[in-house]
Amino acid sequence: MRPGRRVSARPAGLLIAVAVLAAVLVLGIGSGARFLSPGEVWAGLVDTGSPYYRIVHEMRLPRTLLGLVVGLALGLAGAIMQALTRNPLADPGLLGINAGASAAVASAAAFLGIGTFGGWVWFALGGAAVVTALVYAVGGGRAATPARLALAGAALNAALYGYVSAVTLADTASIEKMRFWTVGSLASADFATLRLVTPFILAGVLIALATARPLNALSLGDDAARALGARPGVIRGLVIVAVTLLCGAATAACGPIVFVGLLIPHLVRPLTGPDLRWLLPYTMVLAPVLLVGADVLGRVLGSPGELQVGVVTAVLGGPLFLYLVRVAK
């Protein structure tokens, strides 16, 4: 890309995005049954004598941090999937990957009586891995077109949804356990969940970032990528591993959340251009803004209860998806 104003604006833009993220995190910690001002949030964070210390540390901080981590994971997964499949509509939710994780978790809950996140996460990862590979294969691998991939995702989504309902219907107790989880919610966040989920997502992030440059090369086609020293097969494998880690861990922690991975890369692309070395960091900063923001919105709109974050992202993301389909050639 030519050196110019746009290029030099990208680091500055990223700094602004980080500032926005910080503001949204403060908002996330501040909002709840009793709204805390930024000053009170700060006091609650650092001052053990503050009346808000316990509520901030036990409830709002883990919830907000989980939103940060999960949002980042979903956004990043969407961005690298869109790059890999050259498919503007790729999203872990739409492609059935979250449903795969859900199906595995539902099986674990119903057949093995596993009811904790620490037990679920392995199943979620396994389910996500199987579906990621399957949707890629059914969608046509390298020959995948956006429509083909979306349809493969829809097919898998439908079949897996049928399976999840069969499993949960067989056992009312597991319906009760899972009905909040299947919507996508941050409500049950705690530090234990956060500690379990972070290593997986961190590994996914590192792999995803490592693929940024070769994925750029791959966007020129396999032959060009090989000429540039990249190995297409290895890159595809790495991306699938990264998507599995990111989506599986995120889904295990808060259920299937749709559209975050679709929306953010699309909103970011006009700012950064197609270069993944900029697109990915922007996505990592702004995707949590969407998720934590949607969570706050859900708590405000749903007050005195809450509107689950998965519902908010579906309702926000759907119209954008429809718009993208409408303008697409």
Place this chain on the structure above:
Amino acid sequence: MITTRPRAALVGGGALLAMAAVAVLTLGTGDFPIAPGDVVKALAGQGDAAQTFIVNELRLPRVITAILVGLALAAAGAVFQSVTRNPLGSPDILGITSGAGAAALTVVILGGSSTQLSLAAVAGGVGTALVIQLIGGRRGLRGHRFILIGIGMTAVLNGIVGYLLTKGVRMESARAMLWLTGSFDGRGWEEALPLLVVLLIAVPVLVLLCGPGLRMLEMGDDIAAALGVPVNRLRNGSLLLAAVVVAFAAAAAGPVNFVALIAPNIAKRLTRAPGPNLLPSMAVGALLTVGADWLATHSGYPIPVGVVTGLLGGAYLVWLLTTERRAGRI
């Protein structure tokens, strides 16, 4: 029009015969097994009193509902696939079933009557169809755009459904989940009658008025228009009617997924005839629902019929995508 196509008649007739056989089997099985011969006698009004009661009063309403739902879903699916010229353009993929489900679920959670539930399902289904048509625009009716819009709509509606599920208290949620999956459990005349009325009105219109026109439409809009087909009116009218039919089916049994997708596909493969293949599709649809219901009730532990069709349908869809890709059609 039907008499000129012996192969289609053969497919339709064969499917109906198979369906009748499965229906007799279903009517005969349960806590009080009845031999197939006795089931037929009871149906003809010549069996003994106990068997006649069990078959005609207890088991027949459920089987009739299953048959009607199968007929309705397949008819709607055939019209949708014909208009979109796409084997994947079925009401469930397009989100119309989800729309009916979301609206009906609202009524379940609010504790409304079954009449209100039916009305809501119809409004939700038809409303979703209108929104899809609105977003798709004139050109959007065909090709993959239409289907992608449907996938997007489905995702949004599923989000809303999920929210509604968390709103209900425990018992309502279990009931709502069961309804959402599609089930013939405890369905009877009350659910079957409105659907029967709609079918009696809609099917002759679809078969006699829309069928021939849709067959011409598959040759292309221009040719059809030159042959005197009112292209846009036919397309919009038949889609709307099909959306009403599928919404009534959803109101009767919940969204029994994939029958609308699979039945016309199978019928078309068997008849090898152009056009929507309405009557053979309907026969295959009824066979599918009755068969799936039998599987659902005799699979070891009882599961709703929608789970059976969902699993079959998902597998079928994966297979369809693979073959369509090889054939280079998508």
